[in-house]
Amino acid sequence: MLDYILRRFVYTLITIFAVATILFIIFRMLPGEPTMQVISPAMDPAVQERMREAFGLNEPVWKQYMIYMKNLATLEWGRSFVSAQEVTDILGHRFWNTILLMAAGMCMTLVLGIGMGIIMAWRRNGPVDLIGTVVGLIFQAAPPFITGLLLLMVLSYRLGMFPTGGMYAPGARPDGVLDLLMTADFWHRLVLPTLTVGMYYISTPMLIMRDSMLEVLGSDYIELARAKGLKSRVIMMRHAARNALLGVVTISGIMIGFAVGGQVVVESLFSWPGMGQLMVESAAQHDYPVAQGTFLMLAILVISLNFLTDVLYSYLDPRIKITAKGLS
Amino acid sequence: MSNPQDPLLSVRNLGVVYNTSQGPVHAVSNVSFDVRENEVFGIAGESGCGKSTLIKALLRLLAENGTATADRCTYRGRALMDMDEEDFRREILWQEISMVPQSAMASFNPVHRVGDQVIESIQAHRDDSRAQAMERAAELFDVVGLEPGLLKSYPHEFSGGMRQRAMIAMALSLDPGLIIMDEPTTGLDVLVQERILRRIREIRSELKSSIILITHDIAVIAEMSDRIAIMYGGEIMEQASAIDLFENPHHPYTLGLKNAFPSITTLGTELISIPGSPPTLVGPVQSCPFAPRCPFDDAICHSANPEAKEIAEGHIVRCAHSADAARFRELAKEKSTWLS
Numbered sequence A: 001m002l003d004y005i006l007r008r009f010v011y012t013l014i015t016i017f018a019v020a021t022i023l024f025i026i027f028r029m030l031p032g033e034p035t036m037q038v039i040s041p042a043m044d045p046a047v048q049e050r051m052r053e054a055f056g057l058n059e060p061v062w063k064q065y066m067i068y069m070k071n072l073a074t075l076e077w078g079r080s081f082v083s084a085q086e087v088t089d090i091l092g093h094r095f096w097n098t099i100l101l102m103a104a105g106m107c108m109t110l111v112l113g114i115g116m117g118i119i120m121a122w123r124r125n126g127p128v129d130l131i132g133t134v135v136g137l138i139f140q141a142a143p144p145f146i147t148g149l150l151l152l153m154v155l156s157y158r159l160g161m162f163p164t165g166g167m168y169a170p171g172a173r174p175d176g177v178l179d180l181l182m183t184a185d186f187w188h189r190l191v192l193p194t195l196t197v198g199m200y201y202i203s204t205p206m207l208i209m210r211d212s213m214l215e216v217l218g219s220d221y222i223e224l225a226r227a228k229g230l231k232s233r234v235i236m237m238r239h240a241a242r243n244a245l246l247g248v249v250t251i252s253g254i255m256i257g258f259a260v261g262g263q264v265v266v267e268s269l270f271s272w273p274g275m276g277q278l279m280v281e282s283a284a285q286h287d288y289p290v291a292q293g294t295f296l297m298l299a300i301l302v303i304s305l306n307f308l309t310d311v312l313y314s315y316l317d318p319r320i321k322i323t324a325k326g327l328s
Numbered sequence B: 001m002s003n004p005q006d007p008l009l010s011v012r013n014l015g016v017v018y019n020t021s022q023g024p025v026h027a028v029s030n031v032s033f034d035v036r037e038n039e040v041f042g043i044a045g046e047s048g049c050g051k052s053t054l055i056k057a058l059l060r061l062l063a064e065n066g067t068a069t070a071d072r073c074t075y076r077g078r079a080l081m082d083m084d085e086e087d088f089r090r091e092i093l094w095q096e097i098s099m100v101p102q103s104a105m106a107s108f109n110p111v112h113r114v115g116d117q118v119i120e121s122i123q124a125h126r127d128d129s130r131a132q133a134m135e136r137a138a139e140l141f142d143v144v145g146l147e148p149g150l151l152k153s154y155p156h157e158f159s160g161g162m163r164q165r166a167m168i169a170m171a172l173s174l175d176p177g178l179i180i181m182d183e184p185t186t187g188l189d190v191l192v193q194e195r196i197l198r199r200i201r202e203i204r205s206e207l208k209s210s211i212i213l214i215t216h217d218i219a220v221i222a223e224m225s226d227r228i229a230i231m232y233g234g235e236i237m238e239q240a241s242a243i244d245l246f247e248n249p250h251h252p253y254t255l256g257l258k259n260a261f262p263s264i265t266t267l268g269t270e271l272i273s274i275p276g277s278p279p280t281l282v283g284p285v286q287s288c289p290f291a292p293r294c295p296f297d298d299a300i301c302h303s304a305n306p307e308a309k310e311i312a313e314g315h316i317v318r319c320a321h322s323a324d325a326a327r328f329r330e331l332a333k334e335k336s337t338w339l340s
């Protein structure tokens, strides 16, 4: 299994490398002169030239690429054109904010979705199954900006039950992640964006879990488990749910990828100071270093989560070892 | 209540109907048989004749669309069908009647260790600690000729033969009164089959359990069983002691089956298979189910389903023309009889 994980890890690194390269190409193909923000055309042409040299913009493209890769690896991600802050510093804050919101959303999605899926399969064609399917599909059909707006309109503006956005009250910026987690206000503000994310994605694990459960329940080992006189709860959890989980783990890698994308919408909607919001802001302000860093960071996040999914899968399915041996 | 002469398992007029979109499928009809203490009762018949359905009905494992009815179905005097779900699970399943399923390959859960799956069947019925149960499992593995160290393996690390042995070990775990083996050697290669059968024979001589041995291979059943039932179209066509059935077969289907499988005595003679295919079992049967494929059929066979007749002590035949058996036996040896 270690073998397998190691190989997946190498693939992960290669993927990140490929994404970084694509980013390099895209940012050089973008219309407009990215340096306009810094090197004003109004400056003395000689000064402009010297600045170009300082930025390495006179070098041939392949050399620029080498410098770019070296800087990425050494975490020299440049400074914001707008605030002159280090990109890595900006991302450092934003990263955790995004992770907190995503973790809350995905936990709700997976825990609730898997639990519902088990119940729906257990009592298939019963009321829970029917309502779950219909509600799940309706939630899935409604894009997050619609659900989010509705939640905001009703629960925040109309009923005043929740703040309209942000992670903390204005001026109450906490010192670190831990401090933040200690404030009740933070959890209060987390509810609506989490609901928005959760509602949109819950149908995926729920319906997949339900269907894999039903498939597993028809298998020979379930029949034997029944013949062994095991309690139905044990059959459902230890045999059926445990195996059906494999299907959900496979799909959650993909789902989390989409969820990172959805993060952009949710963060903008709820003024959540995460990477999604940062991406929109920096793109609007032509803050190329920040935009580039955010893109890369989000990509690394998706790729790493996929890697973790693979590791989890190989832990849950002992047959993976064989596959790994077969590959090597 | 049970007394020593009573059969271990007694079944009268068991029927199973599957509800399907094509209408009701009568997978098992009018099945009556007894399994005595300490015997091997063989059930043979082509695929699809209802063998698995029959045992699933006994163990309450029928698919959701299946319903079983019976005039009697008792195990050591207890009416199985009247038992409460929870009592049946705790007191009968595995504890009294265990099984070796038809597909040992697919009957282990791929994500749990084989040993854990063996002890799970022990711990579901006894208060054994994990260590005690493991010790018992190791003992059982030894009995079926598997290294106890293999308990730590996952099912995919086992060959087909090893899985089958592990299944047998598991079926033995609680010293049940009855072990049902559904085609325990189907799908294994011949050498492995032979080894598994030898192992079953060995275990049998040391064991107090009775065995219901199901197979579509009449040669296997012949050498293993004390008494045999031949099934066709969901019904038992002929039932007798192994010796009677082979020396004095009565039903044309039994004759056909014997022709279709090689055995020591027929070695060198040509194998003849019965033309045609088994009935679909949709809708109720108004005639002998074998009549469409029977070389000796006449109008009577097609007008009514014959009653089962006891033609000798313990020898039961369901054929309108069982009196003509001697003539059928001679004719059945000719290939032309079956092809016309």
Ligand SMILES: Nc1ncnc2c1ncn2[C@@H]1O[C@H](COP(=O)(O)OP(=O)(O)O)[C@@H](O)[C@H]1O
Binding pocket: B018, B019, B020, B025, B027, B045, B046, B047, B048, B049, B050, B051, B052, B053, B054, B063, B065, B066, B280, B281
């Ligand atoms: N769940 C089911 N629904 C409908 N028909 C079934 C079902 N299970 C089995 N059957 C039918 O019942 C008949 C007997 O099947 P089975 O008991 O598996 O036979 P065997 O074990 O002798 O091969 C077959 O015709 C089969 O197609």
Ligand SMILES: [Mg+2]
Binding pocket: B048, B051, B052, B053, B102, B182
């Ligand atoms: Mg079968």
